[in-house]
Amino acid sequence: MYKIMIIEDDKKLQELIRSHLEKYGYETCTVKDFSDIKKEFINNNPNLILMDINLPYFDGFYWCREIRTVSKVPIIFISARDSDMDQVMAIENGGDDYITKPFSYDLLIVKIKGVIRRVYGEYSENNHMEIFEVDGLYMHINKNIVEYNGKKVELSSKEFLLLYSLLKNVNNIVSREQLLEILWNDIDFVDDNTLSVNMTRLRKRLEDIGIVDAIETKRGQGYRMISNWDKR
Incomplete structure (x- = not known):
């Protein structure tokens, strides 16, 4: 079953x-917080988006660009705007199709089926990019990239x-033994010093994107990452 996110x-x-x-x-899901549609998208992980243009806070073009930084999920714009320029902007900002209000639901279903067939059909690649997010910190799983407040490392x-x-x-202690086991593989030898060095480097990388003092060392136990760094 395909999940469709309705941003209206x-x-x-x-x-x-x-x-x-x-x-x-x-299956459907809707937006509850129009001030952070990107986060809602990541949390819901839909297969397709229906996106209005006139939205609170920022317009649909803005959110389309934001979603395109983390995913190629198909986006169909639905809008009362019917000018050629709006349709051009929709495509240029990353949209896949455009339907003008008022519209027939039969036409909407046909467009959805067409996009799904094109994107998720037998010969199509899966365009989803796996993302993990906590308190505005985004991990691009397939790229080893982290992003916070528009900064990436x-x-x-x-x-x-x-x-x-x-x-x-998050907010719980992860033991050194657990972390050593996670880092271990058949090629690299991993010891306490390797763990300490990599943890120091990780702290520095996080500082580069504005997250400071988020990782605590718990002597004799391990490490803990404290949430709410976006409030500091």
Whole structure:
């Protein structure tokens, strides 16, 4: 079952679209916080987005660009704007298709089916880029890149594994033994010094993107990453 994210602030229209899509067997999700649609997208991980242009805080073009920094998920714009320029901007900002309000639901379903067939069909690549996020810190799993407040830094494979382990257990202590086991492989010898060196490098990489003193050393136990660095 494909999941479709409806980004529409008109509650009545949002509900009409949702009920129609579910009648055709699609799973749906909607936006609750229009101030951080990118985060909502990552948390919901939909297969397709229906995006209005006129939205609170920032318009749909802005959020399309933001989503394109982390994913190639197909985006269909739905808007009352019917000028050629708006449709051009929709495509240039990363949209896959455009449908003008008011629209027939039959046409909407046909467009959705067409995009899904093109993107997720038998000969298509899976365009999703796996993302893990905690408190605005984004980990691009397939690229060893972390992003915070628009700043990005590339980590070594060991640094990335350490950060992922700490974030998966945020606010809890991860023992040195657990981290050593995570870093161990058949090629590299890993000891306490290797762990300490990589943890020091990881702290420096995080400082480069504005996250300072987020990793605590718990003497005799291990390490802990404290959340809410975005509030500091």
